[in-house]
Amino acid sequence: MLPWLSDRKYQLLIESINKALPQNYDFEIIKTLTRLSQVKAKSVCLQFPEGLLAWADTIAFLIEEFADGEIDVFVVGDVVYGACCIDDIRAAYFDCDFLVHYAHSCLVKVSDMDVPCLYIFVKIKIDPEDFVKAIKNIIFMVLPDASGGHSKEATLTKLHLNATVQYIDVVHFAYRKLVEDGYGDRISIPICSPLSPGETLGCTSAKLNGNLCVFLADGRFHIESSMIQNPHVVYYRFDPFTRRMFLEKYDHQALYLTRNRVLRSVRINPRVPYLNEFTADLIVNVGCPRMSIDWGAESCHIPFISTFE
Numbered sequence: 001m002l003p004w005l006s007d008r009k010y011q012l013l014i015e016s017i018n019k020a021l022p023q024n025y026d027f028e029i030i031k032t033l034t035r036l037s038q039v040k041a042k043s044v045c046l047q048f049p050e051g052l053l054a055w056a057d058t059i060a061f062l063i064e065e066f067a068d069g070e071i072d073v074f075v076v077g078d079v080v081y082g083a084c085c086i087d088d089i090r091a092a093y094f095d096c097d098f099l100v101h102y103a104h105s106c107l108v109k110v111s112d113m114d115v116p117c118l119y120i121f122v123k124i125k126i127d128p129e130d131f132v133k134a135i136k137n138i139i140f141m142v143l144p145d146a147s148g149g150h151s152k153e154a155t156l157t158k159l160h161l162n163a164t165v166q167y168i169d170v171v172h173f174a175y176r177k178l179v180e181d182g183y184g185d186r187i188s189i190p191i192c193s194p195l196s197p198g199e200t201l202g203c204t205s206a207k208l209n210g211n212l213c214v215f216l217a218d219g220r221f222h223i224e225s226s227m228i229q230n231p232h233v234v235y236y237r238f239d240p241f242t243r244r245m246f247l248e249k250y251d252h253q254a255l256y257l258t259r260n261r262v263l264r265s266v267r268i269n270p271r272v273p274y275l276n277e278f279t280a281d282l283i284v285n286v287g288c289p290r291m292s293i294d295w296g297a298e299s300c301h302i303p304f305i306s307t308f309e
Contacts, residue, residue: 004068013066020058024125037068041098045091048102049080083107088114105165124166126240128173134245158210167216171198205229266303
């Protein structure tokens with residue numbers, strides 16, 4: 001219950017959430033309204049990734065209609081690439097008291113932001129038993145090697161379970177179920193600080209000591225982070241929408257050759273530029289390292305590298 005709402009209005013809120021928002025997506029509207037009331041927010045900034053912007057107007061209306069007092073709601077329209085793109089600076093520019101960031105992990109600490117912030121993971125509900133069944137099928141299959149071939153002599157040393165933040169609860173359910181069924185000595189949920197166990201970002205993933213990973217996600221961007229980090233591991237991706245398991249491969253040799261070629265092409269020519277002249281021999285991306293890895297070699301006529309490189 002929300003103490004500032006009557007029973008009738010609270011029931012109207014629940015009905016509106018059920019009718020206007022997808023049932024399997026948890027936008028945590030009650031939690032958001034409670035937090036806004038606690039901080040006595042008068043203006044709030046909402047930040048969504050592209051895939052969730054379709055529900056931005058609905059969520060903004062629910063907050064305005066059912067908040068504890070009058071509140072102004074702003075929706076950031078800029079592209080959000082990931083957890084690193086949290087825009088507390090924009091929220092402060094709008095003179096907002098609060099920022100709600102949807103669908104990403106807590107990569108940036110709340111204590112480091114210019115305005116108070118609430119992360120909403122937008123957990124997506126699927127039947128966890130389908131995931132457990134698919135994992136068991138993989139365990140009993142002949143384990144392929146990392147190049148996609150098969151070896152009858154291969155043995156499972158350790159199976160790791162990973163996911164994007166939306167499906168973390170499903171991963172932990174599967175782990176508990178597999179432990180109950182006697183697979184505890186061969187199952188692991190890796191952790192990579194500052195993320196919680198099982199979480200993986202496109203730029204942040206754990207080093208794995210086993211030889212098999214089952215990754216729960218509806219795309220390749222996040223699993224590629226783990227694949228780049230662990231070339232010795234065989235990866236399967238369970239698609240939550242089709243409920244099918246896919247053997248995923250990554251061309252590490254092409255990655256090494258491409259990035260090595262880019263790094264070898266770096267030539268810095270010291271010179272004093274003319275006024276208003278902008279020229280460069282090298283671009284160093286201080287943001288997401290995946291930008292240089294994924295398309296940096298083809299997108300620029302000069303070397304484009306990350307700070308790690």
